Amino acid sequence: MRKVIPLAIVLSLLGWAMPSGAAAADRSYLILSRSAALPGNIAAAVRAAGGEVTRTIGQIGVAVARSSSSGFVARAAAISGVRSVVPNVTVNWIAPGEVVLAEAFGNPPTSGDDDFFFDLQWGADAVDAPEAWNAGFRGAGVRIAILDSGIDSDHPDLAPKVNIGLSTSFVPGESFNPPPGFYFHHGTHVAGIAAAADNAFGVIGIAPEAELVAVKVLNNAGSGAFEGIIAGIVYAADINADVINMSLGAVLARHGFLDDNGTPDPGDDVFVTANEVAALATAVGRATSYAYQHGTTVIASAGNDAIDGDHTADVFHLPSDAPHVISISATAPIGWAKGGNPSLDNLASYSNFGQSVISFAAPGGDFVYPGNEDCTVAGLTVPCWVFDLVFSDIPGGWGWAAGTSMAAPHASGVAAIIIGKKGGRMHPAQVEAALRASADDLGKPGNDDAYGAGRVNAGNAAN
Numbered sequence: 001m002r003k004v005i006p007l008a009i010v011l012s013l014l015g016w017a018m019p020s021g022a023a024a025a026d027r028s029y030l031i032l033s034r035s036a037a038l039p040g041n042i043a044a045a046v047r048a049a050g051g052e053v054t055r056t057i058g059q060i061g062v063a064v065a066r067s068s069s070s071g072f073v074a075r076a077a078a079i080s081g082v083r084s085v086v087p088n089v090t091v092n093w094i095a096p097g098e099v100v101l102a103e104a105f106g107n108p109p110t111s112g113d114d115d116f117f118f119d120l121q122w123g124a125d126a127v128d129a130p131e132a133w134n135a136g137f138r139g140a141g142v143r144i145a146i147l148d149s150g151i152d153s154d155h156p157d158l159a160p161k162v163n164i165g166l167s168t169s170f171v172p173g174e175s176f177n178p179p180p181g182f183y184f185h186h187g188t189h190v191a192g193i194a195a196a197a198d199n200a201f202g203v204i205g206i207a208p209e210a211e212l213v214a215v216k217v218l219n220n221a222g223s224g225a226f227e228g229i230i231a232g233i234v235y236a237a238d239i240n241a242d243v244i245n246m247s248l249g250a251v252l253a254r255h256g257f258l259d260d261n262g263t264p265d266p267g268d269d270v271f272v273t274a275n276e277v278a279a280l281a282t283a284v285g286r287a288t289s290y291a292y293q294h295g296t297t298v299i300a301s302a303g304n305d306a307i308d309g310d311h312t313a314d315v316f317h318l319p320s321d322a323p324h325v326i327s328i329s330a331t332a333p334i335g336w337a338k339g340g341n342p343s344l345d346n347l348a349s350y351s352n353f354g355q356s357v358i359s360f361a362a363p364g365g366d367f368v369y370p371g372n373e374d375c376t377v378a379g380l381t382v383p384c385w386v387f388d389l390v391f392s393d394i395p396g397g398w399g400w401a402a403g404t405s406m407a408a409p410h411a412s413g414v415a416a417i418i419i420g421k422k423g424g425r426m427h428p429a430q431v432e433a434a435l436r437a438s439a440d441d442l443g444k445p446g447n448d449d450a451y452g453a454g455r456v457n458a459g460n461a462a463n
Contacts, residue, residue: 025268123363128459139207148187192393206413309357330364
């Protein structure tokens with residue numbers, strides 16, 4: 001059986017540009033105002049420039065427009081009050097890894113909890129979630145917005161948790177619920193880690209009494225435009241989400257990159273310049289700052305590219321490197337199923353790292369166990385290395401995956417326990433301070449490359 005690949009995302013860094021004189025393709029653009037407010041005449045002004053406004057995110061001074069006019073960017077940039085006009089780039093924010101076990105049923109005889117797959121959740125043990133539960137703190141009254149590819153709200157572990165009325169999609173033509181029979185697991189897997197119900201069935205989330213809101217910002221294949229990410233963050237803040245979880249990310253080259261416009265046709269490719277890359281980062285930063293100012297804690301995966309953020313100046317990772325975002329690296333055991341009390345806190349082989357870019361660490365899983373022999377845990381027999389991954393919900397069942405995508409919702413669940421203990425709404429700075437005070441300080445004392453301020457700990461936070 002092939003080992004799971006990490007959920008890694010890297011944009012092309014090729015230096016290629018459209019030939020001069022080529023006809024402009026119909027494209028989407030982000031228009032950033034000079035201030036927090038859009039110009040009052042933005043729709044009319046964009047129309048006069050040869051485009052059409054398709055969305056306004058007025059809370060952060062961003063509009064989205066489409067145009068096929070060759071001179072649109074220059075004309076739109078000349079609108080009074082406009083700072084910049086950049087391509088609304090669509091990228092693969094997550095690259096799906098193979099789910100090793102699509103469905104697993106049965107009640108393992110050694111379960112220590114009535115949710116029958118709890119014994120497979122080494123991540124819950126690593127962050128001492130049961131200690132928090134036993135102290136009476138389970139995230140009650142806390143709202144977690146999962147910005148991802150959607151959530152299977154019919155899954156028995158998640159049906160009691162998802163607020164259907166608030167859940168929404170920013171992907172045209174796609175519901176926040178995966179289509180029947182659709183197998184792509186990412187958003188559902190992430191949601192289960194954060195807050196699957198304690199309902200004597202399946203798995204248990206780190207904060208099993210927190211509410212989930214599905215905010216679909218990625219299509220059913222895992223790609224999405226910057227527009228959806230930005231709009232989703234603002235939406236989550238506006239519905240008073242206590243925590244935003246973004247298990248997604250893209251590596252951007254500061255000097256620019258090739259945008260293929262989401263099609264195989266090279267005629268609509270365009271090189272995104274260094275200034276435009278900076279403007280894209282500004283747009284994301286406006287959204288994350290807006291959430292922070294409105295009392296929403298933003299948590300994001302640090303990325304799966306094994307990049308040293310302290311010594312790689314030519315690239316950066318969004319949204320984890322955006323302002324006011326808590327960035328999470330991934331930890332994992334090696335040979336957990338073999339017994340012998342292995343460490344659960346090795347830095348995952350794929351995880352980005354660096355003191356300047358990592359806030360905290362959390363369980364993400366890994367696939368580096370040397371061997372392919374079978375092990376049996378909790379009544380399930382699969383290759384031993386599989387048990388080092390993270391087990392959670394997927395549409396139609398349960399499965400394993402690995403990545404900082406899995407680490408972020410562990411941290412979001414701990415944040416929910418902290419906020420729930422406080423009795424509800426907390427300023428993000430207070431949440432981060434509590435995460436820091438309760439984290440297990442691993443590696444060198446204080447902040448370090450692998451774990452930031454430490455691996456999050458729900459038990460410490462509760463007690």
